[in-house]
Amino acid sequence: MTDSTEQAPLWPAPTAPGAVDATVTVPGSKSVTNRALVLAAHSSEPGWVRRPLRSRDTVLMADALRAMGVQIDETVNPDGGEAWRIIPTGLHGPARIDVGNAGTVMRFLPPVAALADGPIRFEGDARAYERPLHGVIDALRALGARVDDEGRGSLPLTVHGAGSLDGGAVQVDASSSSQFVSALLLSGPRFNQGLELRHTGRTLPSLPHIRMTVDMLRKAGAKVDTPEDGGTRDMWRVAPSALLGRDLTVEPDLSNAAPFLAAALVTGGRVTVPDWPRRTTQAGDALRGILTLMGGTYELSDRGLTFTGTGRIQGITADLHEVGELAPVIAAVAALADGESELSGIAHLRLHETDRLAALAKELNELGGDVTETEDGLRIRPRPLRGGIFHTYEDHRLATAAAVLGLVVDGLQVENVATTAKTMPEFPELWTAMLAGSRPTGRG
Known part of the structure; x- marks a missing residue:
């Protein structure tokens, strides 16, 4: 891995003052x-x-x-x-x-x-x-x-x-x-x-x-x-055919909801994402099941999806080959869990915006983590993490994963958080607004 933007601005990732309690309207897919x-x-x-x-x-x-x-x-x-x-x-x-x-x-x-x-x-x-x-x-x-x-x-x-x-x-x-x-x-x-x-x-x-x-x-x-x-x-x-002009309303981007739902799990709080579709082909819908296995619960209602953390994060063994775009945030959550995780089926992430597997392993390890690349994924053994610079390699998913870590890791700085503009230009503002509704829990 090479650091592609060494001189990029550093964003101090906000630490959650307590359990998050927020409604976050996620932009379109x-x-x-x-x-x-x-x-x-x-x-x-x-x-x-x-x-x-x-x-x-x-x-x-x-x-x-x-x-x-x-x-x-x-x-x-x-x-x-x-x-x-x-x-x-x-x-x-x-x-x-x-x-x-x-x-x-x-x-x-x-x-x-x-x-x-x-x-x-x-x-x-x-x-x-x-x-x-x-x-x-x-x-x-x-x-x-x-x-x-x-x-x-x-x-x-x-x-x-x-x-x-x-x-x-x-x-x-x-x-x-x-x-x-x-x-x-x-x-x-x-x-x-x-x-x-x-x-x-x-x-x-x-x-x-x-x-x-x-x-x-x-x-x-x-x-x-x-x-x-x-x-x-x-x-x-x-079949060859003419296509119809449609009047389409775009669903919220469920993959971009990942860091916000993860915030509920990591802080033992609650986040609601309005307009979560009951039926969708979006890969991000898998978050409901994956984050539940990691220790949370959810309710899908007319209001949207409400995800609630229980105060505990469990390690996970998961094949993510169908939902690889969720892997960076899931890896960040896994680094904070109380047991080992193994994420597989994601060798293709080496060819994304950056080599996501190498980048996640390098950045988590430099914060004190214990992450090993496998042939097609990551093995994550949780360790106490410390603050430092999290390089993003101009990859929006790495930036949002780093923000999740910053909720509970003091002194974490995210390089070039503006790279989130690739799919979510409002991310820093949405993140700050979410934390404004946190409930004090006594955690320092």
């Missing part, structure tokens, strides 16, 4: 917002995305689609909150796209660009050039697209759109990222022959995100067959 934008760009009629997440990743997605000719008008809902009206006007180049370090942008948009008329150039942050894109690049070539990446299998690259794409059958090894599958499925209905995609690699991570993609495609009018429908294992079929 990044995963839903960016999928909705892509599907709206492919639709045959205008649509609405209401209460979208406004963050670095979603603004990059919206700006990229605008660069390819999609009209996105920003307005306000009658009852408050943002509303984006998306008017598909034909995809075209030339265009230069900044993907930042957003996996959804760098992977979802090359298939869109293949349907544009003209060249689309993709560039991004330095870390983005290290993240794998070969699954999307190789698949697009097999489906008839011309992609120039100079053999790297990663950014920067240019997609030379021809206005349409043949489509058909393709094989993809998506073991390093489920986004390879989602990227192709989202544009599949617009391919001339549709899409028949087979995953050929090892275990496919983050399946809830693929289920989200399929669910949103179907609601937009696409016909999708999946392995869960009794079809062939590891194969998805999308």
